[in-house]
Amino acid sequence: MPEHPSEPLIHARELTKRFGTFTAVDSIDFDVARGESFGFLGPNGAGKTSTMRMIGSVSPISAGTLRVMGMDPATEGSRIRARVGVVPQQDTLDNELTVRENLVIYGRYFGLARAEIGRRADELLEFAQLTERAGDQVEPLSGGMKRRLTIARSLINEPELLLLDEPTTGLDPQARHLLWDRLYRLKQRGVTLVLTTHYMDEAEQLCDRLVVMDKARIVAEGSPRELIERYSTREVAELRFGPDVAEGLDGRLEGIAQRVEHLPDRVLLYADDGEAAASAVHQRGLKPETVLVRRSSLEDVFLRLTGRSLIE
Secondary structure, eight states, X not given: OOSOTTSOSEEEEEEEEEETTEEEEEEEEEEEOTTOEEXXXXXXXXXXXXXXXXXXXXXXXXXXXXXXXXBOHHHHHHHHHXXXXXXXXXXXXXXXXXXXXXXXXXXXXXXXXHHHHHHHHHHHHHHXXXXXXXXXXXXXXXXXXXXXXXXXXXXXXXXXXXXXXXXXXXXXXXXXXXXXXXXXHHHHTTXXXXXXXXXXXXXXXXXXXXXXXXXXXXXXXXXXXXXXXXXXXXXXXXXXXXXXXXXXXXXXXXXXXXXXXXXXXXXXXXXXXXXXXXXXXHHTTOOOSEEEEEEOOHHHHXXXXXXXXXXX
8 A cells, every 4th residue: 555544645735736827726735634524615716626636636736745645646646536536516417317327337437347336336326315316317306416416426436535626515405414414424434525615514514624725825724613713702793783873883892802893784793702792882872783692603714814805
C-alpha cells in the first residue's frame, strides 16, 4: 500500500491552482484524516470546486504539494481515481437508461465483473431507497431521487474517499435530510467524506471539521463548534425597529453586546446572554418591534469571515 494508516488520507501544503493569470486556489494547507467528514465552505468563486477537482485527480495542481491516499495525483492519478467516488454539482445521469442500468454501465468503467456489478448495484439501490424504481427511466425521477442515484453510482467502485460538490443544492428539506442520513451511514462504514456546501446547517450536521475559504485562501479551520466559539458568541439577539427609530440608533446600543451589527432590516446583538442584551436595549428606552434570541450558528461565522456582499 502506498500510504501508512496513521498518515492523513489527504495532505496538502501550499496547494495552488492557476488558470492563466487568475489564481483560483492560493497556497492552502490542510489535512483530511481517514474516516473523517471534512467540509469546504465559501462563497462562489472562493476556490472550493477547484480544490475538489485537484483532490479528485482530474485537474493538475499548479504549485505546492498534494498527496491523496499517499499517492501523487501527477503520476498516479488513475490509481487515485479508481479508489475515489465523485458526486458532481450537476447530475450527469443517462436519462435514456433505467435506474439500475445507470449503475451497471458505470460499474463497467472500473473493469468489474458482471456478477460483481450486479451484486453491488442491487445493494446500492437498497441503500439509496431506489429498489422499487430500478426498472424506471431516470428522466421522470424527482430531484431527490436523481441525487440519491448519483450518490449510489459514485459508490459502485466501493471508494475509500467520496467527494461531494454541493450534494443537496436545490432539494427540498425532506430530500436533504434523507441524503444526510445516507451520508452518515457511509461515514459509519469508514468512508471518508469531503464535501462543499452552501448550507450552514448541512455543514454543522455532516462535518467533523471544515475550512472556510474566501478569495482563494483558507481563512479559518476547525470543527463547527470550535469555529462558533472562536468567531461568534453563544447567542444572538435579532432586533427589528421601526424606520423612524432605526435611523437614530447610531451609538445608542454601544456596550450592550460584544458586537453589534447593523443590517438594513434589523440589528444583531452578539452576546453570551441574548435575553440580557435585549433587556438592556429596553432599559435604554428603545422599543424594538420584534425580538428574536437564538443560538449562534455557523452562518454567523461564515458571514463574519466572508462578508454579506454578493459576489458575482
